[in-house]
Amino acid sequence: MPKSLRTLLPQKLQYQLAALFSLLFAVFILAYTTLTAGEQYATLRQTLQEQAISLTRGLAISSEQALATGEVWQLKTILSQASRFPGLEQIDLTDAQGVVLSSVHAADISPPLAIALDVPSRREETVIETQARGQAGANVQVWTPVGDESELGWIHTRFSLKVAESTRSDMYLNSLWLGLAASVLATFVFMLFLRHPIRKLQSASDFATRLDNLSGETMLADAGVADVDDLVAALNKASLRLQQQQQELRRTEAHFQSVVEGLSELVFETDAELRWTYLNRAWQDITLYTVEEGLGRPVLDFTPDDEKPRIAEAFKPLYKGEISFLLDRFRYIAKDGGTRHLEVFARARRNHDNVFIGYSGSIVDISARKATEDAMLAARVAAEHANQAKSDFLANMSHEIRTPMNAVIGMTELLMGTLLTPQQRQYMETAKQSADALMSIIDDVLDFSKIEAGHLVLEHIDFSLRRCVGNAVESLRERAESHGLVLECHVEDDIPDTLCGDPHRLRQILLNLIANAVKFTSAGKVRVDVSLDACGETDVSLCFLVADTGIGIPGDKLGMIFESFSQADTSTTRRFGGTGLGLAICKRLANAMGSNIWVDSEPGVGSNFFFTVRLDLSAGDISEPATARMLRTRPLRILLTEDNTVNQALATGLLERLGHRVVLAGDGAQCLQRLAEDRAFDVVLMDLQMPVMGGLAACERIREDERIFNLPHLPVIALTAHAMQSDKERCLAIGMDGYVSKPVTLNSLSAELIRVLQLQVLETKDMTEQSIENAKGTPLFDRAWMLQQIGGDESLMREVIGIFLGDFTDASQRLATAVARDDAAAVREAAHAVKGAIGNFGTGVAFEAALALETAGKNGENARFPELHTTLVRLLGELREILEREVASA
Numbered sequence: 001m002p003k004s005l006r007t008l009l010p011q012k013l014q015y016q017l018a019a020l021f022s023l024l025f026a027v028f029i030l031a032y033t034t035l036t037a038g039e040q041y042a043t044l045r046q047t048l049q050e051q052a053i054s055l056t057r058g059l060a061i062s063s064e065q066a067l068a069t070g071e072v073w074q075l076k077t078i079l080s081q082a083s084r085f086p087g088l089e090q091i092d093l094t095d096a097q098g099v100v101l102s103s104v105h106a107a108d109i110s111p112p113l114a115i116a117l118d119v120p121s122r123r124e125e126t127v128i129e130t131q132a133r134g135q136a137g138a139n140v141q142v143w144t145p146v147g148d149e150s151e152l153g154w155i156h157t158r159f160s161l162k163v164a165e166s167t168r169s170d171m172y173l174n175s176l177w178l179g180l181a182a183s184v185l186a187t188f189v190f191m192l193f194l195r196h197p198i199r200k201l202q203s204a205s206d207f208a209t210r211l212d213n214l215s216g217e218t219m220l221a222d223a224g225v226a227d228v229d230d231l232v233a234a235l236n237k238a239s240l241r242l243q244q245q246q247q248e249l250r251r252t253e254a255h256f257q258s259v260v261e262g263l264s265e266l267v268f269e270t271d272a273e274l275r276w277t278y279l280n281r282a283w284q285d286i287t288l289y290t291v292e293e294g295l296g297r298p299v300l301d302f303t304p305d306d307e308k309p310r311i312a313e314a315f316k317p318l319y320k321g322e323i324s325f326l327l328d329r330f331r332y333i334a335k336d337g338g339t340r341h342l343e344v345f346a347r348a349r350r351n352h353d354n355v356f357i358g359y360s361g362s363i364v365d366i367s368a369r370k371a372t373e374d375a376m377l378a379a380r381v382a383a384e385h386a387n388q389a390k391s392d393f394l395a396n397m398s399h400e401i402r403t404p405m406n407a408v409i410g411m412t413e414l415l416m417g418t419l420l421t422p423q424q425r426q427y428m429e430t431a432k433q434s435a436d437a438l439m440s441i442i443d444d445v446l447d448f449s450k451i452e453a454g455h456l457v458l459e460h461i462d463f464s465l466r467r468c469v470g471n472a473v474e475s476l477r478e479r480a481e482s483h484g485l486v487l488e489c490h491v492e493d494d495i496p497d498t499l500c501g502d503p504h505r506l507r508q509i510l511l512n513l514i515a516n517a518v519k520f521t522s523a524g525k526v527r528v529d530v531s532l533d534a535c536g537e538t539d540v541s542l543c544f545l546v547a548d549t550g551i552g553i554p555g556d557k558l559g560m561i562f563e564s565f566s567q568a569d570t571s572t573t574r575r576f577g578g579t580g581l582g583l584a585i586c587k588r589l590a591n592a593m594g595s596n597i598w599v600d601s602e603p604g605v606g607s608n609f610f611f612t613v614r615l616d617l618s619a620g621d622i623s624e625p626a627t628a629r630m631l632r633t634r635p636l637r638i639l640l641t642e643d644n645t646v647n648q649a650l651a652t653g654l655l656e657r658l659g660h661r662v663v664l665a666g667d668g669a670q671c672l673q674r675l676a677e678d679r680a681f682d683v684v685l686m687d688l689q690m691p692v693m694g695g696l697a698a699c700e701r702i703r704e705d706e707r708i709f710n711l712p713h714l715p716v717i718a719l720t721a722h723a724m725q726s727d728k729e730r731c732l733a734i735g736m737d738g739y740v741s742k743p744v745t746l747n748s749l750s751a752e753l754i755r756v757l758q759l760q761v762l763e764t765k766d767m768t769e770q771s772i773e774n775a776k777g778t779p780l781f782d783r784a785w786m787l788q789q790i791g792g793d794e795s796l797m798r799e800v801i802g803i804f805l806g807d808f809t810d811a812s813q814r815l816a817t818a819v820a821r822d823d824a825a826a827v828r829e830a831a832h833a834v835k836g837a838i839g840n841f842g843t844g845v846a847f848e849a850a851l852a853l854e855t856a857g858k859n860g861e862n863a864r865f866p867e868l869h870t871t872l873v874r875l876l877g878e879l880r881e882i883l884e885r886e887v888a889s890a
Contacts, residue, residue, distance in 0.1 A: 022186065025183050025187075026182075029179030033172065041165070044167060052088075052140050052142050053125070055157060056144045058082075060146045064152065067093070067153055076102050079104040086163075087162075089105060089159065090104070092156040093146075093156075097119070098117045099115065100117060101153065124145065127140065138162075139160050143156050197228050200232065201231070204219070204228070204235055207219050207235055211235070212242070215243055216242075216243035221233050221236075260280050261281050263282055265362050266286055266364070266365075267361075268362070268363065269349070269359070269360045272356055274298055276295050276296065277296075279291050286340060287335060288336055303331065303333065307331050314328050318359070325345065325346065326345070326346045330342055330344055341367045342364065344361065346360070347360055405742070409432070409743040410650035412435060458505060458592060459504065465495065465498075469491060472510040472511050473489045476514050480518045483521070485518060486524070488525060489527075490528070491529075495532050498618045501616065509586045512583070514528065516609075517547075521551075521606070522550065523549070524549030525549060526546070526549075528546055530544055530545075533612055539614055541612060544610065545609070546609045547609075548607055550606055552605050552607055553601040594614055597609070635659045636660040637681050638663070638685060639684045640663065640665065641665040641687060642665075642666075644687075648664055652664070658746070667690040667698075668686075668698030671693075675702065675705075682757065683753065684714060684715070685717050685719045688727075695718060695720070702716060715738070719744065720739075780842070780879045782844065783886070786800075786841055798886075798887060800840055804837055805880065814826075815872075825857065827856070828854055831850050831853040834850045835847060835854055838850055838876075838879070841883070849868065850872055
């Protein structure tokens with residue numbers, strides 16, 4: 001009920017009930033009367049209408065003979081006699097066209113003025129009921145034709161309905177008085193009946209207001225109304241329960257006082273002037289002052305002078321109400337002059353008007369804990385120093401190991417692209433596998449070290465989920481197939497593809513789990529499934545499964561497989577190899593990404609590794625990254641700053657294979673000298689650790705010269721064996737634009753050049769044309785270059801040429817067959833073999849044509865096969881003729 005309406009009601013309950021009852025009763029009487037009056041009015045109106053019709057019909061019959069004979073004077077007599085009928089206002093006799101022949105009317109009705117009336121259009125009895133308009137009452141008009149067959153005329157009567165309306169009004173008025181009288185009588189009876197319960201209810205209300213002071217008193221439940229008696233009984237119970245609670249409260253207060261006094265923790269209260277008003281016995285134990293010596297004295301009297309400003313500042317937000325409580329540490333001076341370190345918990349005390357009246361809280365002596373914390377802090381600092389020393393050691397070891405590994409892997413990759421005997425190729429593949437395994441171990445150790453040191457940084461970028469999972473699976477497909485395994489992958493269709501997170505760490509977890517599954521499975525298959533665990537408005541939760549049919553894991557070993565340097569069985573390490581870090585890294589990466597990883601396994605049946613990842617949704621569209629294609633761009637002029645001659649040769653070989661031109665500098669000082677003489681370079685590749693001047697110092701000088709002399713920005717990319725995140729951040733902070741970690745690969749180097757210089761990756765067609773254009777002017781057979789590569793041994797050169805010519809027909813036939821079958825994988829393999837063989841004689845146009853065909857096979861660009869193959873066959877024919885002449889001349 002609206003508040004404005006409630007104010008109109010009486011305040012006492014009995015009067016509100018009486019008013020409500022009277023109102024409802026009156027409404028009922030009025031409603032019933034309205035319904036009854038309406039029904040009686042309808043009945044009376046229907047009766048009057050039927051009488052009017054009956055009278056009119058009788059007049060029509062009586063008038064028929066007189067009207068037929070023309071004796072109009074008889075009609076006047078008949079009509080006059082009928083005019084005395086109750087309610088009749090007017091009688092008209094007309095001819096067939098409505099001309100009034102005779103008319104009579106009631107005494108209080110004025111005579112009609114019309115000499116003609118509008119008769120009904122059809123010759124049949126017609127009844128017209130007219131509602132009240134203005135002062136004229138409602139009436140009923142009846143038209144009855146005179147004569148059944150001949151059209152003699154019409155009898156028209158009009159009857160008033162005032163009698164019915166008057167009857168209805170009288171009923172309304174009588175009902176109103178009856179309802180009023182009945183309401184008054186009913187209200188009186190109602191009040192008389194409820195007098196005793198209402199009084200009892202008032203007594204109960206008074207009783208309830210005095211509950212706090214009744215001390216267990218009760219009242220008699222004799223209202224005669226069950227609800228009121230129940231209320232009285234409930235109040236009696238409340239009175240008794242309140243008495244018990246008060247007694248219990250007094251006991252509790254006494255007990256609480258004894259407990260507080262026995263606490264070793266100081267409990268206090270102060271007034272608004274910050275003077276002690278309550279202190280328990282712990283005050284004396286902590287400060288050595290008696291309670292009496294403390295009460296009434298200012299709190300700050302017991303604090304050192306240099307501590308007082310800090311205490312006042314700390315309590316200010318609590319006093320202002322900006323914080324609800326204060327927890328801080330302060331120093332106090334005990335009675336013996338010693339310093340106590342106290343932890344203070346305090347709240348502001350306020351009265352009912354929210355006026356500040358002091359503080360209350362507790363104080364704990366933490367002097368012993370403070371001494372322990374100081375010792376622990378010293379130990380933590382020492383541990384951090386040790387951890388930093390470990391990080392520095394790992395960084396240095398990373399640099400020292402990656403530097404030679406860069407040469408081993410890079411040169412192995414370059415050498416495998418040349419013409420080798422089957423035995424030599426087997427040796428090189430074994431060396432490459434061993435080098436890759438060693439790098440995997442190094443990467444695992446470094447990753448584990450980053451995670452343990454808390455240096456792991458997760459990216460938050462848009463990526464394609466299916467591409468990320470597919471790349472992880474495809475990179476291990478060859479290894480799985482070499483084990484005779486089927487490698488399957490399925491991503492549910494309802495999972496969005498474009499997500500936001502760290503695709504590199506997600507791929508690392510998948511690679512570790514899939515590699516483990518392949519390693520420990522001798523037959524059967526490995527399956528990767530990705531399903532939707534939950535989907536929100538802004539993110540999704542995905543569940544990844546890597547299942548295998550391998551050796552399985554015993555149940556008692558499941559709890560330890562995710563531990564560092566651990567495998568299910570020590571014999572596993574001897575049989576399968578590995579550091580035991582892979583699953584530990586997976587677990588830590590999963591935890592860092594806010595997910596979990598677990599395993600179900602049965603020995604001899606297989607293992608199911610699960611992990612969940614929550615990733616944000618992204619509205620972006622991720623195009624295929626450049627690293628998925630052959631990363632070739634327009635030729636660049638590059639200043640390579642590297643002191644190690646092996647690394648110089650490796651980087652130069654990789655860059656020249658990509659079609660770039662390279663100028664060497666042996667250290668940072670030589671780099672600056674080259675730039676002072678000629679600054680027309682697209683980019684500088686800079687090693688960090690070099691004699692004379694390191695890469696960071698050289699980069700600083702480059703950026704300083706640009707600021708002083710207003711030179712254009714020259715991109716600088718770090719090329720270093722340092723692999724820690726902090727090393728990358730240091731390079732970028734000093735002004736470098738990019739960072740490539742050794743060992744350097746063809747695609748990692750090219751991808752960073754593309755990212756830093758924002759270059760456009762050339763498609764296969766453009767690569768072919770650009771490569772051939774770049775290779776113009778270079779001989780198909782570079783005799784001097786080949787002799788330099790093999791130490792000037794001409795007999796060895798002719799032996800290599802002979803091997804190439806002997807294998808030429810088979811290699812060409814395999815390539816032609818692959819192109820004819822439109823088999824992309826076979827084209828890629830055959831073109832790669834031809835390219836490796838051609839690379840022994842120089843990297844001219846024939847080498848570039850073979851490389852382009854190999855790339856087309858990798859990308860599945862089958863439509864390019866015929867054109868590229870035709871070009872390569874022509875160049876191979878020319879090369880064969882040159883080599884045959886070389887052998888013949890010997």
